[in-house]
Amino acid sequence: MALRTHAKALTGSDQTIFTVPQGTEATAHSILCTGSGNLTLKYFNAATSTTHTVFDSKAVADEVALEKSFNLEAGDRFIASGSGLQLFVSVYYVGSNAGSAVLAYGPGPQELAAGDMSAGYFGEVSAAEFYSGDRLAFELGVTEGVLQNSNAGWLKFARKGKVLFVAKQTFMHSVSWDHLYARGIVYGTNDNGKYPRGTPVNQYTVVEHGGSRFIVRLLTGAGADPFPESDSLFFTDDMPQMDVGGGSEWNELMYRVHTDVPTDDGTDGLRLDRHGGPQVGTNWASFSNAELNVSGNGRASWMQETSDTTSYYRAFRGSDVVALFARNTASVANSSLGWRPALELIPNY
Numbered sequence: 001m002a003l004r005t006h007a008k009a010l011t012g013s014d015q016t017i018f019t020v021p022q023g024t025e026a027t028a029h030s031i032l033c034t035g036s037g038n039l040t041l042k043y044f045n046a047a048t049s050t051t052h053t054v055f056d057s058k059a060v061a062d063e064v065a066l067e068k069s070f071n072l073e074a075g076d077r078f079i080a081s082g083s084g085l086q087l088f089v090s091v092y093y094v095g096s097n098a099g100s101a102v103l104a105y106g107p108g109p110q111e112l113a114a115g116d117m118s119a120g121y122f123g124e125v126s127a128a129e130f131y132s133g134d135r136l137a138f139e140l141g142v143t144e145g146v147l148q149n150s151n152a153g154w155l156k157f158a159r160k161g162k163v164l165f166v167a168k169q170t171f172m173h174s175v176s177w178d179h180l181y182a183r184g185i186v187y188g189t190n191d192n193g194k195y196p197r198g199t200p201v202n203q204y205t206v207v208e209h210g211g212s213r214f215i216v217r218l219l220t221g222a223g224a225d226p227f228p229e230s231d232s233l234f235f236t237d238d239m240p241q242m243d244v245g246g247g248s249e250w251n252e253l254m255y256r257v258h259t260d261v262p263t264d265d266g267t268d269g270l271r272l273d274r275h276g277g278p279q280v281g282t283n284w285a286s287f288s289n290a291e292l293n294v295s296g297n298g299r300a301s302w303m304q305e306t307s308d309t310t311s312y313y314r315a316f317r318g319s320d321v322v323a324l325f326a327r328n329t330a331s332v333a334n335s336s337l338g339w340r341p342a343l344e345l346i347p348n349y
Contacts, residue, residue, distance in 0.1 A: 002093045009111055010082040014042070016347070017078040017089055021211045024095035025073055030088075031066040037084035041066075046075025060085055105163050106212050106345045108156045114284035115158065119252055121284035122156035125165060130154055130209060133171030136341060139207055140183050140216060144333060145175030148298060154343075157253045163345040166219065166253065168291070170338030173298030177314040177330040180218065180339060186304055188217030188344060194225055195306040197330050206346070214343040219254075221276070221303030221317040221325065223247040229307040229327070237272040240264045245276030245325050249342070250303065250317045257285040258292060262323035276317060276325035294318040298338025300326070 006018045020026045033039050038057040045052065054068065060082070070078070074095075080087050108125030115121055127133070133150035137143070152169035178197050180186050187193035187203035205216045223246045228234065233242045241264055245251040255262060256279065262268050264278040289295040300319035307313035313327040319336060328337065 004091055004093065006078075006087075006089045006091060007110070008080065008087050010037075010039075010080055010085045010087055011116070012081060012083040013117075014040075014079050014081045017080055017087060018091060019347075020072045020074050020076045020093070021095075022074045024093050025071070026076070026094070027069060027071050027092045028078060028089050029069040029092070030090035031068065032063070032088040033060050033066065033082075033085055034063045034088075035082075035085040036061055037082045039064075039082040039085055039087075040080065042079040043070060043072065044077040044079060046077075047073065051079070106156075106165065106214075107210055108154070108165075112158060115281075117158045117161050119160075119256075119281065120158035121253075121257065122158065122163075124168065125154040125156050127151040127153050130165065131207075131343070133167065136207070136216075137171060140185055140205065142172060142175065142180070142183055142185070142339065144179040145172040145339065146297070146335075147172055149293060152293070155253075155257060159249060159253060164249070164253070165214070165343040165345070166249075167340045167342075168287075169293030170298035170301060170340045172339040173335050173337065174333045175302075175337065175339050176333040177302050177328075179333070180302060181330070185216045185341065186218050188215045188342075194304075195311065197312070207343070213346040215346060217342055217344065218302055218304050219249040219317075219340065219342045220305065221245055221248050221250045221301075221315045222305040223251075223277075225305040226308035227305045227315055227327075229309045229313070235273050237266075239273055239325075240266060240275040240277060243277030245317070245323075246278075246280075248276075248303075250301075251277060251279065252281075254292070254317070255279040255322060256281060256283050257287055258283075258294070258322040259286040259288055260322050268323070270321050270323045274321070274324045274326050276323050289320065289322070292318075292322070293338070293340075294322050295320050297335045298340075300324075300328075300336045301338050301340040 192200035
């Protein structure tokens with residue numbers, strides 16, 4: 001038997017507080033709600049695929065101890081919402097996976113430090129809590145390049161309702177896009193990807209850690225795939241106006257944890273003719289080039305996208321400037337090109 005307390009600052013939208021792992025049963029008790037607002041509390045029954053409402057907009061003025069307990073089975077979820085409220089649920093787990101009961105948002109912080117689930121930042125996750133670069137490369141068979149920064153850890157983000165773990169620094173340099181594609185870790189899709197190279201390989205590669213499952217892939221670095229290299233502004237001093245990276249994960253997440261704030265008018269002091277577009281929103285953190293490995297070996301992180309003019313070009317971001325957008329031949333492997341994996345949490349339901 002294992003006891004775990006799940007704490008969550010609630011919002012106006014439904015959030016999963018915890019999910020009962022496979023091979024485990026749970027009893028939720030000692031349910032405490034604090035703050036001021038209206039609490040909605042539900043649980044999802046996995047066996048019947050039905051959601052039951054326990055409280056619908058229950059008024060909470062200061063602190064309420066809920067006089068209910070719930071017996072839950074594998075796959076069941078506890079769900080709550082209520083802006084201005086905090087929920088604390090103590091849960092006893094019994095079964096084969098009781099010692100590693102699944103956290104709703106995977107390892108590391110369970111509360112957003114900034115933003116929301118459409119675009120937000122949880123904080124850092126250590127290699128000890130999650131994966132070291134060496135271990136992940138070994139599991140995936142990434143062997144072409146030179147391993148580095150194995151214990152750099154991860155940055156944990158929310159984007160479009162999903163939880164994404166991004167290596168804080170590149171785990172390998174001198175690795176080609178083609179090598180990563182051949183390992184099935186570029187696109188994160190259950191097919192051969194949009195633009196296969198060499199022998200087509202299914203791109204849905206999953207790893208498991210601590211009772212959770214993760215899709216392994218690269219970040220998106222452009223707003224479209226293929227990216228518009230054919231645009232007349234590409235690789236000119238007016239390139240910031242293209243906003244070629246707008247809507248990408250690099251722009252929406254990595255920009256907002258780097259000390260620079262890219263603009264579209266050149267006032268940021270960043271290189272104009274390799275500019276991926278302006279930052280939208282304020283910073284969540286302010287890491288330096290060195291801290292994010294945007295400088296040094298592996299400073300240019302391979303992205304998913306291909307060029308609309310040259311099929312063997314693939315995008316990379318970084319390389320001494322966080323806003324930098326450029327491309328290289330997919331088969332090239334040199335010390336500037338790096339592997340920065342992104343692990344997307346598969347929800348446990």
